Amino acid sequence: MTTTATSAPPTSSTDHSGRLIALLVGSAFVVILNETIMSVALPELMREFDVQATTAQWLTTAFLLTMAVVIPITGFLLTRFPLRRVFMAAMISFTAGTLLAALAPTFGVLVAARAVQAVGTALMMPLLITTILNLVPADRRGRMMGTVSIVISVAPAIGPTISGLVLDQLDWRWMFWLVLPIALVALVLGAAWVRNVTEPVDVPIDVPSVVLSALAFGGLIYGLSSIGEAAAGEVPVSPWIPIAVGALALVVFVLRQLSLRERALLDLRTFAHRSFSIAVVLVAVSMMALFGTLILLPIYLQSVLGLSTLDTGLVLLPGGLVMGLLAPFVGRLFDQHGPRPLVAPGAAITSAALWSMSMFDTDTSQGLVVAVHVAMSVGLALMFTPLLTSALGSLPHHLYSHGSATVSTLQQVAGAAGTALFVTVMTRHSVAELDAGASVVDATAAGVHAALFYGGAISAIAVVVALFVRSTKTETAEVVEPAAH
Numbered sequence: 001m002t003t004t005a006t007s008a009p010p011t012s013s014t015d016h017s018g019r020l021i022a023l024l025v026g027s028a029f030v031v032i033l034n035e036t037i038m039s040v041a042l043p044e045l046m047r048e049f050d051v052q053a054t055t056a057q058w059l060t061t062a063f064l065l066t067m068a069v070v071i072p073i074t075g076f077l078l079t080r081f082p083l084r085r086v087f088m089a090a091m092i093s094f095t096a097g098t099l100l101a102a103l104a105p106t107f108g109v110l111v112a113a114r115a116v117q118a119v120g121t122a123l124m125m126p127l128l129i130t131t132i133l134n135l136v137p138a139d140r141r142g143r144m145m146g147t148v149s150i151v152i153s154v155a156p157a158i159g160p161t162i163s164g165l166v167l168d169q170l171d172w173r174w175m176f177w178l179v180l181p182i183a184l185v186a187l188v189l190g191a192a193w194v195r196n197v198t199e200p201v202d203v204p205i206d207v208p209s210v211v212l213s214a215l216a217f218g219g220l221i222y223g224l225s226s227i228g229e230a231a232a233g234e235v236p237v238s239p240w241i242p243i244a245v246g247a248l249a250l251v252v253f254v255l256r257q258l259s260l261r262e263r264a265l266l267d268l269r270t271f272a273h274r275s276f277s278i279a280v281v282l283v284a285v286s287m288m289a290l291f292g293t294l295i296l297l298p299i300y301l302q303s304v305l306g307l308s309t310l311d312t313g314l315v316l317l318p319g320g321l322v323m324g325l326l327a328p329f330v331g332r333l334f335d336q337h338g339p340r341p342l343v344a345p346g347a348a349i350t351s352a353a354l355w356s357m358s359m360f361d362t363d364t365s366q367g368l369v370v371a372v373h374v375a376m377s378v379g380l381a382l383m384f385t386p387l388l389t390s391a392l393g394s395l396p397h398h399l400y401s402h403g404s405a406t407v408s409t410l411q412q413v414a415g416a417a418g419t420a421l422f423v424t425v426m427t428r429h430s431v432a433e434l435d436a437g438a439s440v441v442d443a444t445a446a447g448v449h450a451a452l453f454y455g456g457a458i459s460a461i462a463v464v465v466a467l468f469v470r471s472t473k474t475e476t477a478e479v480v481e482p483a484a485h
Contacts, residue, residue, distance in 0.1 A: 017135045021144070023193055024087070024128045027186040028151045030179065031094050031121040035063055035415070036159030036291070037179075038114075040298045040309050041172045048172075049107035053299065057423045060295055061221065062111050066118035067412040068217040072266045074126040075405035076205050082196040086127055091187040094120025098183055102176035122408070125151075129404035133392060139335065145389040146331020149381070150324050156290065158320035160298055164313020209265035212253035217413055219246025224420035266409070267402035270395055276403065278468050279391030280410055282343065285462040286383055287411045288418030289354055292455055293376065296422045297357075300448045301369065304362055304441055315370055319377035326381035331389075339386035340469050346382025347466035349375060351459035358452040362445045383466075390469070418455075425451040 038045070038059045046056045077086055097116030104110035128148065136144045166175050223243030257264040271277045294316075301312045333342060353376035360369065388407065395403045430447035438446065 028124045028128045029155050030182050031124050032155040033159050036156040036294045037163045037175055040160045040163040040312050043302050058111050061416050061419055063114045063118045065221045065416050066115040067122040069214045070119055070122035071409040072213045075266050075402040078130050078401040079201050082200055084194045084196055087190050087194045090120040090123035095183040098176050098180050102173050125408045126404040130401045133400045142334035142389050143331040146327045146385045149327040149384040154320055154324040161313040161317040164309045168310035206265050212249050215249035216246050216253045221416045224417055270399050270403045270406055273394045275394035276391045279387040281465050282462050283387050284410050284414035287414040289455055289459055291415035292418035292422035295419050304445045318370055319373040322374050322377045323381045330385045334386045339390045342382045342386045343469045344466040346379045347462040350379030351463050354459045355456040358456050422451040425454050
């Protein structure tokens with residue numbers, strides 16, 4: 001039996017718990033909104049800083065990459081330190097990064113500021129999920145995780161819309177100036193309201209695991225992102241070198257975590273639980289599709305269809321709103337019926353939407369883009385809440401923080417991989433079309449078509465895996481103490 005229980009039973013009053021969760025949800029929404037808020041601004045930033053799309057994508061990829069490196073440590077941080085201290089560190093980091101981004105004089109400084117922002121974002125989501133698992137009874141978690149799904153899926157989805165609205169009237173720096181006071185308010189309220197709902201445990205951190213984690217996730221995402229730059233002839237080193245280093249480091253990291261068991265930086269015994277393993281695969285595929293399309297559609301709408309930043313944001317707005325409206329409803333359905341009746345249709349709808357997007361060309365109407373994007377949003381909304389709730393709810397109490405850290409890590413790695421993959425495929429095909437004599441518009445349209453075709457192929461994996469999802473009650477009944485494995 002493991003001896004490192006990471007959290008204590010709920011002791012707070014209902015009022016205090018509701019206020020705490022509301023603050024954490026609001027804070028998480030603001031920080032995660034920044035994952036994709038730059039996507040619509042990429043064409044403008046490419047012109048201002050004179051960089052290519054493969055370089056500009058690092059404003060999103062660096063954000064996700066930093067999160068992928070930091071999040072594995074959050075399981076340890078939430079075990080070792082009080083919740084209040086972790087929250088304050090997260091909001092201070094995010095606020096500082098936001099200020100630096102608003103003042104950034106060069107593209108390099110802007111990328112660095114995004115990385116500082118990402119440190120705060122990386123801490124916030126595992127903190128929110130762990131708090132909910134400790135404070136909310138199991139029979140109400142579906143509804144609460146529906147709210148969390150708004151943060152995870154809707155915040156990134158409406159990032160391009162907010163970006164478009166801002167850029168239509170103001171300079172891109174205002175995307176950060178407008179967020180800064182909200183971050184400061186959250187920081188002040190957190191100092192007054194946040195109390196500890198977990199019991200810290202004095203555990204040492206395994207430094208080799210931290211290094212291996214950074215090499216693994218950093219190498220893989222950097223290599224994937226560099227493939228696109230290599231296609232444009234912009235990198236001095238083959239992208240397959242960091243990919244190979246990352247893959248090797250990942251293997252060593254996994255073996256070390258399994259050998260450390262309850263002393264692991266990221267306790268991978270969470271994968272001994274079937275619901276958790278299946279849900280993580282589906283969430284990863286969904287995040288690849290979500291973030292890949294979120295960075296690709298603005299490029300397509302502006303560079304191929306000729307829309308303004310405002311119109312681009314408005315085209316993407318209905319999908320984000322649909323995800324937000326459906327999330328609580330899906331949470332209630334999950335509490336009543338479990339994940340299976342929701343996840344399989346959601347995966348099928350998402351896949352159908354991505355295949356439809358692969359048919360977009362220079363003559364596609366805005367109305368069709370809106371309809372297909374809304375359909376994809378419906379599919380993702382049907383998947384996120386059931387998957388997150390069944391995955392984390394199937395774990396024993398002492399693995400909550402590690403489970404939330406694992407899910408959050410793979411979400412960001414998958415998101416970064418999806419972004420890198422879609423942009424890479426688009427770039428390679430666009431370059432080939434330009435070399436063949438096509439116009440810039442036609443070449444970009446061909447690149448987008450190819451990238452979204454890959455997205456459709458990836459989404460087909462989710463349709464197959466979704467067939468193996470079963471009820472939370474069945475899985476929970478089979479859960480055994482992981483330390484016995």
